[in-house]
Amino acid sequence: MLEAVNLECVRGERRLFRDVGFALAEGTLLEVVGPNGSGKTSLLRMVCGLLMPAAGEILWRGQGIRRLAEEYRGQLTYLGHHNAIKDDLSGVENLLFSETMAGGEATQKSAREALSRFGLAGFEDLPTRVLSQGQKRRVGLARLAFRARCRLWVLDEPFVALDVKAVRMIADLVANQVDSGGIVLLTTHQEVDVPVRNRQTLRLGHA
Amino acid sequence: MGSVDAFKALVRRDLLLAMRRRADVLTTLIFFVIVVSLFPLGVGPELETLREIAPGVVWVAALLASMLALGRLFSSDYADGTLEQMVLAPQPLGLLVGAKIVAHWLVSGLPLVLIAPVLGIQYDMSWEALGILMLSLAIGTPVLGLIGAVGAALTLGLRGGGVLVSLLVLPLYIPVLIFGAGAVDAAATGTGAGAHLSLLGAFLAVSLFFAPWAAALGLRISLE
Numbered sequence: 001m002l003e004a005v006n007l008e009c010v011r012g013e014r015r016l017f018r019d020v021g022f023a024l025a026e027g028t029l030l031e032v033v034g035p036n037g038s039g040k041t042s043l044l045r046m047v048c049g050l051l052m053p054a055a056g057e058i059l060w061r062g063q064g065i066r067r068l069a070e071e072y073r074g075q076l077t078y079l080g081h082h083n084a085i086k087d088d089l090s091g092v093e094n095l096l097f098s099e100t101m102a103g104g105e106a107t108q109k110s111a112r113e114a115l116s117r118f119g120l121a122g123f124e125d126l127p128t129r130v131l132s133q134g135q136k137r138r139v140g141l142a143r144l145a146f147r148a149r150c151r152l153w154v155l156d157e158p159f160v161a162l163d164v165k166a167v168r169m170i171a172d173l174v175a176n177q178v179d180s181g182g183i184v185l186l187t188t189h190q191e192v193d194v195p196v197r198n199r200q201t202l203r204l205g206h207a
Numbered sequence: 208m209g210s211v212d213a214f215k216a217l218v219r220r221d222l223l224l225a226m227r228r229r230a231d232v233l234t235t236l237i238f239f240v241i242v243v244s245l246f247p248l249g250v251g252p253e254l255e256t257l258r259e260i261a262p263g264v265v266w267v268a269a270l271l272a273s274m275l276a277l278g279r280l281f282s283s284d285y286a287d288g289t290l291e292q293m294v295l296a297p298q299p300l301g302l303l304v305g306a307k308i309v310a311h312w313l314v315s316g317l318p319l320v321l322i323a324p325v326l327g328i329q330y331d332m333s334w335e336a337l338g339i340l341m342l343s344l345a346i347g348t349p350v351l352g353l354i355g356a357v358g359a360a361l362t363l364g365l366r367g368g369g370v371l372v373s374l375l376v377l378p379l380y381i382p383v384l385i386f387g388a389g390a391v392d393a394a395a396t397g398t399g400a401g402a403h404l405s406l407l408g409a410f411l412a413v414s415l416f417f418a419p420w421a422a423a424l425g426l427r428i429s430l431e
Contacts, residue, residue, distance in 0.1 A: 050295070051431055082287055084287065085287065086220070087287070089220070096216075098292060101217070
């Protein structure tokens with residue numbers, strides 16, 4: 001259960017939003033929509049605890065996320081604008097490293113399987129520097145394959161740079177996660193249909 | 208258990224990256240070698256003078272080389288988003304910062320320690336003084352890395368951060384310089400380096416304890 005109460009966001013001198021709140025039960029998808037610069041990324045970063053809200057608070061199962069700290073971060077998977085992969089490491093190396101960091105257990109074999117599921121068969125051992133933009137995004141997204149145990153996914157524009165097939169696949173992955181009891185927060189500018197039972201939409205900005 | 212694995216994985220990853228980017232790593236070492244080697248050429252070949260300035264020159268060069276390397280500590284992880292993931296990992300951030308500092312020292316500090324005696328020969332230093340030079344650098348350069356990490360974390364993502372980090376950490380480097388060079392000087396003049404080395408050791412213990420957590424706090428602020 002994730003709750004946000006009266007959040008306010010100030011960046012520089014400008015107030016992006018105020019009195020934003022939501023309450024998400026397990027198995028809910030929250031789509032955050034709004035024009036560029038309306039504070040979608042800031043909101044997601046607040047939910048992760050990367051950004052301190054100017055006012056308001058965020059509660060996970062009734063407790064403040066700042067207090068929960070590591071316990072909360074163990075439940076969280078965040079995917080930001082950056083792919084968080086190292087150019088000089090291969091896809092497999094990147095994936096194994098990020099899973100060890102997240103406290104999970106990935107093996108060479110499972111990492112290879114995940115990458116080929118994400119359409120990167122044959123590219124697993126190349127340094128990601130030589131991959132295309134979309135392929136790099138896929139390497140970044142491939143960590144989702146190991147994160148079904150995380151009860152909260154925060155995905156900032158996951159569909160950027162992906163082709164139609166990959167978009168479909170990520171949408172299904174998200175739907176699967178939501179329907180098996182996870183909470184997913186998502187921003188996107190593309191019209192993507194994520195087939196889930198429970199969804200909420202949060203509008204930011206004046207659009 | 209997971210934290211230990213994460214620590215090891217991070218050290219291993221940073222060493223691997225350093226191996227694949229050797230040019231970056233060599234910059235620090237080459238800078239150190241050049242600065243130390245230029246002094247005998249500039250000052251002239253009087254052995255007495257060279258022996259006298261040796262501890263100071265080597266230590267100042269090591270200090271500047273460490274400062275030069277600081278820019279690389281967090282900046283690439285910051286740029287590609289891996290730093291964000293580290294902050295969000297369910298591991299104590301201070302521990303992860305510690306792993307980064309360990310790897311950073313192995314790549315940019317340890318080579319200085321190993322090459323210093325070779326450079327010291329140019330200054331006609333005695334064997335005993337060379338030994339103490341290595342020892343003082345081995346204790347002192349980790350302190351420089353630890354203190355520097357706090358500065359690097361605080362100035363991450365700022366324009367002109369390189370200059371700012373120098374201004375920030377230089378005052379804190381000075382005691383290390385005084386006791387590091389002092390130790391070698393004392394060994395050369397035969398008064399015993401023990402006291403200086405003990406103080407350096409004390410600096411190391413204190414900075415080992417506080418610096419990773421302070422740097423972790425700095426990173427959280429810089430990422431906002």
